[in-house]
Amino acid sequence: MIDLTKAFVELIRLTSTDLAHDVEEAITRARNQEEPGSAAQGALDTILKNVALARENSTPICQDTGTPLFYVHHSPDWRTRDLRTMIRDAVMEATRMTYLRPNAVDSLTGKNSGDNIGDEHFPTIHFEETDNDELVADLMLKGGGCENVGAQYSLPNSKLGAGRDLEGVRRVVLDMVNTAQGKGCAPGVLGVAVGGDRGSSYLASKEALLRKMDEPNPDPELGELENRLLTESNQLGIGPMGFGGETTVLGVKMKGMHRLPASFFVSASYMCWAHRRRRMIVRGVDVSYE
Numbered sequence: 001m002i003d004l005t006k007a008f009v010e011l012i013r014l015t016s017t018d019l020a021h022d023v024e025e026a027i028t029r030a031r032n033q034e035e036p037g038s039a040a041q042g043a044l045d046t047i048l049k050n051v052a053l054a055r056e057n058s059t060p061i062c063q064d065t066g067t068p069l070f071y072v073h074h075s076p077d078w079r080t081r082d083l084r085t086m087i088r089d090a091v092m093e094a095t096r097m098t099y100l101r102p103n104a105v106d107s108l109t110g111k112n113s114g115d116n117i118g119d120e121h122f123p124t125i126h127f128e129e130t131d132n133d134e135l136v137a138d139l140m141l142k143g144g145g146c147e148n149v150g151a152q153y154s155l156p157n158s159k160l161g162a163g164r165d166l167e168g169v170r171r172v173v174l175d176m177v178n179t180a181q182g183k184g185c186a187p188g189v190l191g192v193a194v195g196g197d198r199g200s201s202y203l204a205s206k207e208a209l210l211r212k213m214d215e216p217n218p219d220p221e222l223g224e225l226e227n228r229l230l231t232e233s234n235q236l237g238i239g240p241m242g243f244g245g246e247t248t249v250l251g252v253k254m255k256g257m258h259r260l261p262a263s264f265f266v267s268a269s270y271m272c273w274a275h276r277r278r279r280m281i282v283r284g285v286d287v288s289y290e
Contacts, residue, residue: 008090040245182242195257
């Protein structure tokens with residue numbers, strides 16, 4: 001088994017400092033559809049300059065470098081205990097190199113660990129064994145501001161007139177976007193899970209955010225709803241940073257789940273414009289990044 005600690009450090013560096021090109025392209029398209037000289041276009045111009053400077057100087061795109069969320073798919077040849085040690089060591093090293101800001105704070109004492117290592121849930125690491133020979137590791141850095149405006153709904157919701165169907169899902173997701181009012185650093189990307197229990201639903205809503213911006217939903221019905229939610233969210237007029245304008249949401253990614261008959265949860269995770277997610281692929285001794 002090879003030591004992937006340095007490879008994970010590079011994955012963290014790329015995720016924190018080099019915004020994925022599909023996300024940058026979405027921001028550029030949004031910038032070009034805003035009214036020239038408007039506050040919305042000015043905000044997006046500043047964002048794009050920030051993206052370019054972060055990439056050029058290899059410095060974090062945002063001062064809040066977020067919670068590191070790792071999703072690792074691996075062959076049976078890899079031991080999860082060893083991979084966990086490599087990832088945690090890489091997080092400490094990336095923090096020392098300032099690709100990550102020390103963010104791990106003990107909720108009871110208020111003490112910062114200083115190296116982004118907390119209990120077994122910080123950083124968060126999900127493992128799944130596969131039959132493939134390669135190892136695929138996705139990393140998402142989820143900022144605190146956008147995490148604060150995510151929401152979970154239980155259907156039916158009489159206040160919103162939302163029943164246990166996709167129309168009800170549409171209503172509660174739009175309510176979440178409207179309630180955020182640009183907080184969480186709009187324009188954002190929505191990850192939405194329909195079903196599950198409270199915990200698995202939130203988990204799936206973040207997994208949905210791993211899809212690329214132009215990657216279609218494998219479920220045509222959900223794909224149609226994604227497009228409708230994107231259009232209707234942008235008709236709210238909230239705009240970048242809440243300044244008004246044409247772009248409140250850059251994309252919507254949805255995932256359907258089984259549930260118990262007694263429950264119907266809809267979980268919406270909001271990702272800020274700095275949608276930091278990258279992938280590392282290990283084939284033998286060769287490592288590549290996407």
